[in-house]
Amino acid sequence: MKITDARVVVTSPGRNYVTLIIETEDGVSGLGDATLNGRELAVTSYLRDHVCPLLIGRDARRITDTWSYLYKGAYWRRGPVTMTAIAAVDVALWDIKGKAAGLPVYQLLGGAARDGAMVYCHASGSTLDELSRDVQDHLDQGYLAIRAQAAIPGLVKTYGIAKASDKADGRIYEPASGALPQEDTWETGAYLDFAPQMMAHLRHEFGYGLHLLHDVHHRLTPIEAGRLGAALEPYRLFWLEDPTPAEDQSAYRLIRQHTTTPIAVGEVFNSIWDCQQLITERLIDYIRTSVAHAGGITHLQKIFALADLYGVRSGSHGPGDLSPVAMAAALHVDLTIPNFGLQEYMGHRPEAAEVFGTAYTFADGYMHPGDQPGLGVTFDEQAAARYPYEPRYLPVNRRLDGSVHDW
Known part of the structure; x- marks a missing residue:
């Protein structure tokens, strides 16, 4: 079950969401959430420019191997951007595996x-x-x-x-x-x-x-x-x-x-x-x-x-x-x-x-x-296109004396 396509869709139906779509030669596709609130486009670029090209041709059934490949193989490990991108791939592959097996992921x-x-x-x-x-x-x-x-x-x-x-x-x-x-x-x-x-x-x-x-x-x-x-x-x-x-x-x-x-x-x-x-x-x-x-x-x-x-x-x-x-x-x-x-x-x-x-x-x-089967979530790309990305930031917190404090 080789991966034939991996693409990222950014949409804002009330909030900004980054969705990874992975497709296979068998016609089975999976969804992953790559949303990092306030830094959505950083994960989008990480996936589009660095991760998605690595997925084409890989066996979608080898979830653990793909996880290790993206984590250990990148050398620069951990951090919210990297781990959110890996999470999106991992969840999408579990979605595919569930659909292929005809079972919900929890099974x-x-x-x-x-x-x-x-x-x-x-x-x-x-x-x-x-x-x-x-x-x-x-x-x-x-x-x-x-x-x-x-x-x-x-x-x-x-x-x-x-x-x-x-x-x-x-x-x-x-x-x-x-x-x-x-x-x-x-x-x-x-x-x-x-x-x-x-x-x-x-x-x-x-x-x-x-x-x-x-x-x-x-x-x-x-x-x-x-x-x-x-x-x-x-x-x-x-x-x-x-x-x-x-x-x-x-x-x-x-x-x-x-x-x-x-x-x-x-x-x-x-x-x-x-x-x-x-x-x-x-x-x-x-x-x-x-x-x-x-x-x-x-x-x-x-x-x-x-x-x-x-x-x-x-x-x-x-x-x-x-x-x-x-x-x-x-x-x-x-x-x-x-x-x-x-x-x-x-x-x-x-x-x-x-x-x-x-x-x-x-x-x-x-x-x-x-x-x-799978996660039990569908994604309408045409509907997503009606809600373009909106730049947004999480707040910054200051004490009453003006100094920056943890938000």
Whole structure:
């Protein structure tokens, strides 16, 4: 089953998505998501100019060999651009293998270990009362786990707060369009005082039957993160996400010394080496690596297998800035691994449904990838052409004194 064509399509049905299409001599094609939010064209060029020419003539069935060829053979390894490009190829080849076998990808990965994957959504509000209404709305939709974010009093803008007009479409954050990134402001003291108040409010309103999560988004120092985790212990969070920048994995030892609040991290990780210490020293409880940014299904399985040995569970990144192709691939993995924890699901804007057809379903807090052969996702190139690429940037964060802070 030789590969005869590999091409990249960039489209923006509400968000920018980069889709890799691989075709074979047997007439079977596969899809991969190569989207890297804010740096989409870097991955596009990597694929078009460097990777796609290498794929022509290769056997599409040899997934592991192709993965090794692209990773080890490139010499310049790892990094978000390289690993996102490799992920797109890997996922597309799994899609082809499933279609050729007449089986959904999860069956090729060992079959279902559960009936569905519990997912969490995002709720937010400019006030605590508005947050409560949004939480209730998601409970009414059937969600069992909800990430909660509310505007911090005194700050002009707070991460994770959706505009009212966006919430119906599942949009929590919309990158700024234009020539320069949007600049946000941050003040740690106000946040550390407010976050426990927010969780106390939600537990008072909704009790403890709801799984509550919160995203710090890399904003704190290790000791600040320890203080926050300790303050949140009475509210029994499912997890506290990305409390501090994770480049220094040893920093999480300090957080562990100060709190028993479960810690989740890893959406910016690209390989098993980025999280090896965090997992083997049991410094985190959930590893949030993404199928689209960590080398695809082949490499993500290795990360989760390592995590399983140390009692760490999965919590894969699943934002709206990854296409339905990545969401489907994540669900196929979720369904099969023994140490599944939780899957993020933000949904996609209505325009995306014109470009991507999906077989996955949501019911009563759980998602299933469907039983169509392969990933269960279709791609309409003519529809994609109606939504040209739009340059967008993720924001830059500044403290109140004007210095740049982690966003």
